[in-house]
Amino acid sequence: MQIQLKCFDRLEAAYPNQTTSQEQWMNSWKDLDNAVLSRTVDWFIKNWAKCPTLAQFKEVTLDEQKRQNKAFLKDLTDSCPKCDSGWIQVDVIKDTFRPCDACRVEQFNRWQVGTYRPS
Numbered sequence: 001m002q003i004q005l006k007c008f009d010r011l012e013a014a015y016p017n018q019t020t021s022q023e024q025w026m027n028s029w030k031d032l033d034n035a036v037l038s039r040t041v042d043w044f045i046k047n048w049a050k051c052p053t054l055a056q057f058k059e060v061t062l063d064e065q066k067r068q069n070k071a072f073l074k075d076l077t078d079s080c081p082k083c084d085s086g087w088i089q090v091d092v093i094k095d096t097f098r099p100c101d102a103c104r105v106e107q108f109n110r111w112q113v114g115t116y117r118p119s
């Protein structure tokens with residue numbers, strides 16, 4: 001069974017007679033990552049007494065997506081052989097670092113064009 005169908009069944013079971021058309025949910029879920037979808041369904045079932053609207057559901061999936069991206073980047077950085085937790089020393093005397101070009105590509109690119117601001 002498709003993960004989307006399973007998730008919809010779980011929503012229906014948790015919120016009987018509250019979900020709108022299955023087709024609408026399926027449509028709004030079709031581009032979602034399976035892990036994000038599944039975890040968001042879990043989260044609502046645990047935290048919400050009422051069935052969320054499609055818009056409310058979408059909002060939480062965006063947060064969940066961000067969290068997973070962050071976790072993914074952290075794994076990447078932790079296992080990167082080129083750097084020290086995402087940083088490469090550029091100047092030993094001044095003790096300055098730059099983002100790693102292997103595992104922090106986005107920050108590295110900004111650093112290269114001079115727009116990187118360490119957060």
Ligand SMILES: [Zn+2]
Nearest residue numbers: 080083100103
């Ligand atoms: Zn790295």
